[in-house]
Amino acid sequence: MRELCVDIAVIGGGPAGLAAALEAKRQGMEKVLVIERDFQLGGILPQCIHDGFGLHRFGERLAGAEYAQRFIDEVAKTDIQVCLNTMVLEINGQKELYACNSQDGILHVKCGAIILAMGCRERTGAQILLFGYRPSGVMTAGSVQRYINIEGYLPGKKAVILGSGDIGLIMARRMTLEGIEVEGVYEVMKEPGGLTRNIVQCLEDYNIPLHLNHTVVRVHGKEALTAVTVAELDAERKPIPETERTIPCDLLVLAVGLIPENELSVKAGVELDPKTRGPVLDEEFMTEVPGIFACGNVSVVFDLVDYVSLSGEIAARGAAKYVREGYADTGHVPVEVKGNVNFAVPQRIRKGSDAKKVQFFLRVKHSQKGARLNCLADGAEVKKRAFNRVVPPEMVSFEAELHAADSVVLEVEEE
Amino acid sequence: MAEKTFTCIVCPMSCSITVKETPEGLSVTGHTCKRGEAFARDEFTAPKRMFTSTVVVEGGVVRRLPVITSAEIPKEKMAECLKEVYQVRVKAPVKCGDVVVPDLLGLGVNLLASRDVDAV
Numbered sequence: 001m002r003e004l005c006v007d008i009a010v011i012g013g014g015p016a017g018l019a020a021a022l023e024a025k026r027q028g029m030e031k032v033l034v035i036e037r038d039f040q041l042g043g044i045l046p047q048c049i050h051d052g053f054g055l056h057r058f059g060e061r062l063a064g065a066e067y068a069q070r071f072i073d074e075v076a077k078t079d080i081q082v083c084l085n086t087m088v089l090e091i092n093g094q095k096e097l098y099a100c101n102s103q104d105g106i107l108h109v110k111c112g113a114i115i116l117a118m119g120c121r122e123r124t125g126a127q128i129l130l131f132g133y134r135p136s137g138v139m140t141a142g143s144v145q146r147y148i149n150i151e152g153y154l155p156g157k158k159a160v161i162l163g164s165g166d167i168g169l170i171m172a173r174r175m176t177l178e179g180i181e182v183e184g185v186y187e188v189m190k191e192p193g194g195l196t197r198n199i200v201q202c203l204e205d206y207n208i209p210l211h212l213n214h215t216v217v218r219v220h221g222k223e224a225l226t227a228v229t230v231a232e233l234d235a236e237r238k239p240i241p242e243t244e245r246t247i248p249c250d251l252l253v254l255a256v257g258l259i260p261e262n263e264l265s266v267k268a269g270v271e272l273d274p275k276t277r278g279p280v281l282d283e284e285f286m287t288e289v290p291g292i293f294a295c296g297n298v299s300v301v302f303d304l305v306d307y308v309s310l311s312g313e314i315a316a317r318g319a320a321k322y323v324r325e326g327y328a329d330t331g332h333v334p335v336e337v338k339g340n341v342n343f344a345v346p347q348r349i350r351k352g353s354d355a356k357k358v359q360f361f362l363r364v365k366h367s368q369k370g371a372r373l374n375c376l377a378d379g380a381e382v383k384k385r386a387f388n389r390v391v392p393p394e395m396v397s398f399e400a401e402l403h404a405a406d407s408v409v410l411e412v413e414e415e
Numbered sequence: 416m417a418e419k420t421f422t423c424i425v426c427p428m429s430c431s432i433t434v435k436e437t438p439e440g441l442s443v444t445g446h447t448c449k450r451g452e453a454f455a456r457d458e459f460t461a462p463k464r465m466f467t468s469t470v471v472v473e474g475g476v477v478r479r480l481p482v483i484t485s486a487e488i489p490k491e492k493m494a495e496c497l498k499e500v501y502q503v504r505v506k507a508p509v510k511c512g513d514v515v516v517p518d519l520l521g522l523g524v525n526l527l528a529s530r531d532v533d534a535v
């Protein structure tokens with residue numbers, strides 16, 4: 001067993017982890033370690049070849065791979081230690097972790113602080129009750145993306161897409177360009193799951209129909225997929241038999257949501273928020289286990305990579321402070337959400353008399369034209385913002401300066 | 416005279432912008448900012464998009480190299496660009512930003528590598 005001792009260990013070398021590691025270095029941390037299970041850094045970004053990344057951070061429309069490369073290049077200029085092909089097996093509340101790879105066998109790492117940056121994974125066919133056998137040809141949008149963009153392999157000739165999450169929309173365009181016929185996108189909900197600009201530039205640009213209030217009721221084929229049956233849903237979200245339609249296809253692409261990958265966090269005793277499915281965080285992105293921080297899509301599923309990087313930097317500043325000064329628990333004030341707010345991160349604020357800047361990320365429950373956001377601390381308004389329009393797929397992020405003793409409230413109401 | 420409504424894709428606000436042909440030129444309404452106005456004008460006269468794809472890379476740690484154009488290209492040239500790009504083979508190592516195809520189809524934009532690929 002190889003023993004290591006580091007100031008900060010970052011689990012996951014995607015956009016959140018890389019931003020966190022770099023910020024930890026800037027904060028003066030001596031030994032920073034990044035542990036990545038893949039053979040390369042960048043997380044999911046190397047397979048995101050489309051543009052639109054980094055508008056906020058760099059003011060440019062970069063490809064995903066390009067955005068990752070900027071951070072990878074920065075890391076290469078530092079003495080951040082990177083372990084690739086290394087799987088973290090366990091973290092504990094004493095801030096120790098166990099990992100393994102084929103060179104070192106088991107690694108035992110004692111950490112001043114740990115930053116969780118494992119990202120999220122896609123919901124699969126097994127999680128959405130697809131009726132029928134389990135033929136080949138049913139796969140997540142991310143798998144299709146990997147086949148086409150990394151392996152250079154086309155996994156089918158004619159596709160149906162279930163779910164209108166962003167990766168599904170991006171892959172509708174990509175498959176069309178690569179010569180896979182995309183019959184249509186079927187979405188269970190009455191509103192699309194992805195960003196409006198992706199509906200426009202990925203579906204409308206290529207005349208791909210979007211069927212809202214529809215689902216796949218059956219997959220056909222035993223060994224390989226031969227067709228799917230789709231149907232419209234009634235007001236109770238039950239399929240209407242008369243609307244059933246069978247579409248021959250050899251590929252069913254699932255874009256039905258993302259789930260933060262928190263198995264390791266839970267083992268370490270980290271409490272999860274049932275709404276975000278990520279750890280309950282304070283304003284420094286520290287979990288309820290002192291010294292364990294979280295950022296990126298493992299903390300809450302973000303829609304923009306720029307926010308993912310930003311959250312990594314917040315967590316790293318918190319972790320560096322923890323390593324330097326330790327942490328005294330002065331109690332917490334829960335962040336209460338009201339009106340159209342579905343959930344917000346951070347979920348709680350450390351009690352204290354000093355005013356501090358807090359970066360909030362929130363999602364609304366339903367779309368709304370003309371909305372006003374208010375942030376109140378101990379009853380006093382500390383931030384307000386007006387929006388022409390808010391929609392669930394588009395996260396709202398803002399900074400507020402506050403100190404709180406009793407209450408913090410976030411609300412989005414009609415203007 | 417022609418009139419068209421577009422959803423702006425420049426930022427997440429997704430404004431609905433209407434462009435109308437008038438004797439005095441194009442009239443644009445519904446945008447919130449200048450970038451949206453410029454987008455709608457382009458969309459009405461000559462729509463443009465970034466082009467991204469992959470090309471074969473030999474002797475590298477991965478088999479496909481992602482590529483992106485240095486600026487937007489006319490939307491109707493997408494299919495032609497894809498065909499052109501399929502012919503391209505490059506050898507590792509490649510650096511992010513390397514020019515893979517100069518002046519793609521004479522459109523005045525370069526096709527660039529969008530990541531590093533080290534040689535094995």
Ligand code: SF4
Pocket residue numbers: 423424425426427428429430446447448449450451452
């Ligand atoms: S017009 Fe301006 S504000 Fe509206 S979507 Fe376009 S870029 Fe955004």
